[in-house]
Amino acid sequence: MMSNHTASGMDQIFDRALEQNPHSAELLKAFRPVMTRQRRLTDSLTLPSLDYSAVDRNRLRAGVPFIRQIPLFSPEDPLDRIALSLAEAVKEGMPKLTEEMDRLSALISGGKLRWKDCFGARPGGENEEPRASGLCNSPSNASLLWSLTARVLLERRGREASKALEPFDWEKGYCPVCGEFPSIALIEEEGGRRFLHCSSCGQDWRFTRVVCPYCEKEAQKGMDYFYVEGKTQESAFVCDRCKKYLVTLYRAGRLLARDMDVSAVSLVHLDMILQDKGYKPMAACAWNVFE
Ligand SMILES: [Zn+2]
Ligand SMILES: [Zn+2]
Known part of the structure; x- marks a missing residue:
């Protein structure tokens, strides 16, 4: 974690x-x-x-x-x-x-x-x-x-x-501590595990990659990742059923310390693009609500 x-x-x-x-x-x-x-x-x-x-x-x-x-x-x-x-x-x-x-x-x-x-x-x-x-x-x-x-x-x-x-079982797409939906996700390139991050309380938890955290729709098809050209480490998961997106990072190694909230603020350009396309964030944060 x-x-x-x-x-x-x-x-x-x-x-x-x-x-x-x-x-x-x-x-x-x-x-x-x-x-x-x-x-x-x-x-x-x-x-x-x-x-x-x-x-x-x-x-x-x-x-x-x-x-x-x-x-x-x-x-x-x-x-x-x-x-x-x-x-x-x-x-x-x-x-x-x-x-x-x-x-x-x-x-x-x-x-x-x-x-x-x-x-x-x-x-x-x-x-x-x-x-x-x-x-x-x-x-x-x-x-x-x-x-x-x-x-x-x-x-x-x-x-x-x-x-x-610890350990306890948690299989939901919302936060085990405060119940809020994630603001950002991280996928480890090695092993491919996905972690969701809650910006309301800072909790991280593991969640299956094949289900939408928001509406629990199973992946197979229709579940897509949006990329900005030339950037392979940054993407956004988009769900066509609930029309929500989740900014997602790929992590190759464990070398650099990362703060998921700082990452979320850093990637706000993805929020703008996805909201422009009509998708909504899973969690409204102080930095991703544009008026
Ligand atoms: Zn939380
Ligand atoms: Zn969904």
Whole structure:
């Protein structure tokens, strides 16, 4: 599986991504401070411990993710601290959002934006993003900050849960931790195994190559990969039944450290092409929704 990267490793990964994907430089620079800060928070946070023994392996086998089995968020989580830290990182990478982030930060510091009230609204997967109703002129910025914050907590909980339960069976195209669909896939050239990656929580899991992760249509024919001319390592899986696509990377070796979220941002040109052709992403991310 793909390894997690420390904040210092992220510097190298971003430098290389910028070198190899100059067309995505603007987006990479925008997300660099945020993703670097997220990795650092994920690694360094002290969280109250959760009991994962209540997770039922049979329900996992049946496709019920962790988040629908036990509460992954706890009222004791340092949500405000994470959100305030990430608001600063957003300002660094996306100066246009400075005013909005300052406003949200003031609300959080003043106890007026209560993320804790939002927990109930996130049963996992195809849930509604919690909104700070009546408090924000622009709810989308609040939900951006919320999803960035949730990612940090979910990644930590996902790691803990996977460790506590390994090995467990998971055969779905959506994430075993949070129930979201993948943002990017990776196929190992040696052995040809496919791994799906969830950008909502950072989890990676193995999934069969002959089935569409979204609608579970079996491959045979009609299941295609889209390539940009001259690029054999980058593609997008497209499904003609559900009309979804999934950006997919091929990996020849294990030499270079990779961060799947950075890769997803690097390959955003594929998102543009596929969306232009009428396909939709399996997961909407902050970088692949064009308006
Ligand atoms: Zn997930
Ligand atoms: Zn499909």
